[in-house]
Amino acid sequence: MKLLNITFILFFILGLSQLHGQVIIGKPTLGFTQACASESFNEYQVTFSFSPDTALLVSNQFFIELSDPTGDFTNPTTVYSSAEGEITSSPATITFAFPETVSGEAYKVRVKSTAPIASSTPSVAFAAYYKIQDTPFSINNLIPTGIFCAGGSYLLTIDNPGNDDNDSPLQYPSLNFNWYKLVSATTSVIVHTGLTYEVTEAGTYYAETNYGTCTSNSYSNRVVISESASGNDSEITSSRGNPYCASDGETILSAISANSYQWYKDGELIENATNQTYNTNISGFYTVNIDLGGCSTTASIDLDTMTFTSSLNVEDEFSLSNGESVTVNISTDADAPMFQWILNDVIISGETTSSLVVNQAGDYQAVITQTNGCETSNTLTFSVTEPFPDVENIPNVISPNNDGVNDTWVIPKKYVSGSNTVVVIMSSRGEVVLQTNNYLNNWPQETMDLTSINSVYYYIIKPENNQTKKGSITVLK
Structure with missing residues (x-):
């Protein structure tokens, strides 16, 4: 009888010990119906209950495990881990994030504990996707x-x-x-x-x-x-839109997918333009012949690059005598244009209108800027020279010392630029130092490294009438 009582007491004590060392985790409740996670939002909640609270050891951790897209937990993913002893009372709500790899309609989660070891039944199934790309795209x-x-x-x-x-x-x-x-x-x-x-x-x-x-x-x-069967007209698209501002760079004109292509501008064939795309920043009516294999088609676009045209009322190069002047005018179809005049790479202060009174030699630039809509600029250039002096004879002595007198070899006007006369100058050793049919009375243009006090050069002048002139030039040091 005593032995039976002792056995009963031992079993009772063992039962109490086992009861204290077990915990039951209930089926987790989702705080969402589906998970559509993204970079901007990825916080989801799960609530679960467990009993008894006293069964948890101080080292216990709770884990949230995620199944595969079919709800299988053979290789689960841990999406949350609590700290040891962090969760001690029931029910508990946990916030977690989904990994970027989720993509499916039947995921489940379950809750596990470590001390004591226990696991809940899986949650209801739910859809979960991480929208790693969530903006419109093109096809x-x-x-x-x-x-x-x-x-x-x-x-x-x-x-x-x-x-x-x-x-x-x-x-x-x-x-x-x-x-x-x-x-x-x-x-x-x-x-x-x-x-x-x-x-x-x-x-x-x-x-x-x-x-x-x-x-x-x-x-x-x-x-x-x-x-x-016979080919319908298709479309050409411009990557920068149409119209677009040409100052932004080239646009890409694209045709539909096909076997081969040939591009045209304003009805003229564009050499070697045989790809699906064509790059340009020039306005015009573009077409492309498209071979689809069993049939063909064409596509077109009237491209407007929002450019403008400008012109001057003078030649690219002209001369002015001392005391002479000319008014240079700009004609342009630019929208709300601004103007700037430049002489020899220096901005002319105060000159901001479409006209300029020119009374000195130099290299000029007229800059026109369209300020409304497409902001872009055009630059027109012209040069003003002093007229060539019409000396009577061909000189045979020059002194290039930059004193403003006899520094260059100045020959009669009938032999200089515009006369189509060939002028050749050679050293005493027969080396050609100048040969031109557009002589500007400017030899020598640079300082000469003279080897003697008076160096001698030889010239040949061949006018269109073939009455050749020959002689020598002494260069005084």
Whole structure:
């Protein structure tokens, strides 16, 4: 009898010990119905209960584990770990974040403890996606149309690489895509899943990043695809829009995907322009002949680069005698133009109108800036020279010492620029130091390294009438 009582007491004590060392964790309750996480939002809550509170040891930790997309916990992902002894009372609510790899409709979570070891049953299933790319993107190079020959197809692709103008989802290899076809003005159906779609039926198509039941802004432009036996007119798109400001750089003109291309501007063939795209910053009417394989088509765009034209009322080069002046006028179709005049690379102070009174020699620039809309500038140039002196004889002595007197070899006007006379000057060793048919009375232009006090050079002057002149030139040191 005593032995039976002792045995009963031992079992009672053992039962109490086991009861104190166990904890029951209830099925976790989700604070959400689906998880559509992104860089801007990724905080979700789970609430769970456990009993008894006294069963937890001070070293206990709670973990939140995430299943695979089908709800399987064979290789779970830990999405939350509490500190030792952090959670001591029930119920408890935990906030956690989803990893960027989640993508599926049937995830589950469960709660586990370490001291004592216990695990809850899995939660209800839920959809979870991390929207790593959540902005609009482009397909078909933003070209709104496409054509395929009867019995053929047209390949729609997502544009890549990503840049400031196009946040391409192809930058993220884990993503997949749904392709849609419009069936009415407000409804569409999924026709394909993948990176590209080969269209075999006419219609309007677009793509969306596959975030399941989560809504997102990761969708493409719409493209109208038609079938053609003889070829319909297609469209050319401009990467910078149309019109656009040419001062921003070149725009990329793009045609639909095809076998081969030939580009034209204003009806004239552009040599070697045989790619799908053509870069330009010049206004004009551009067309492209497109070979689709079994048929062909054309595309066109009237490109406006918002440029303007300007002109001067004088020649590019003219001369003025002492005391003479001329008023140079600018004609321009620039919108709200501003003007600046420059002489020999120095801005002429106070001259900001469309005209300038010119009374001295030099190299001039007229800068016209369009200030309304597209801000861009044009620069026109002209040169003013002093008329050549009409000396009577060909001199045979010069003294290039920069004293302003007899510094260059000045010959009669009938032999200088504009007369088409060939002038040749040779050293005493027979080396040609100057040969021109546009002599400007300016030899020597630079300081000469003379080897003797009086160096001798020889000249030959050949006018158009073939009455050649020959002689010597003594250069005084």
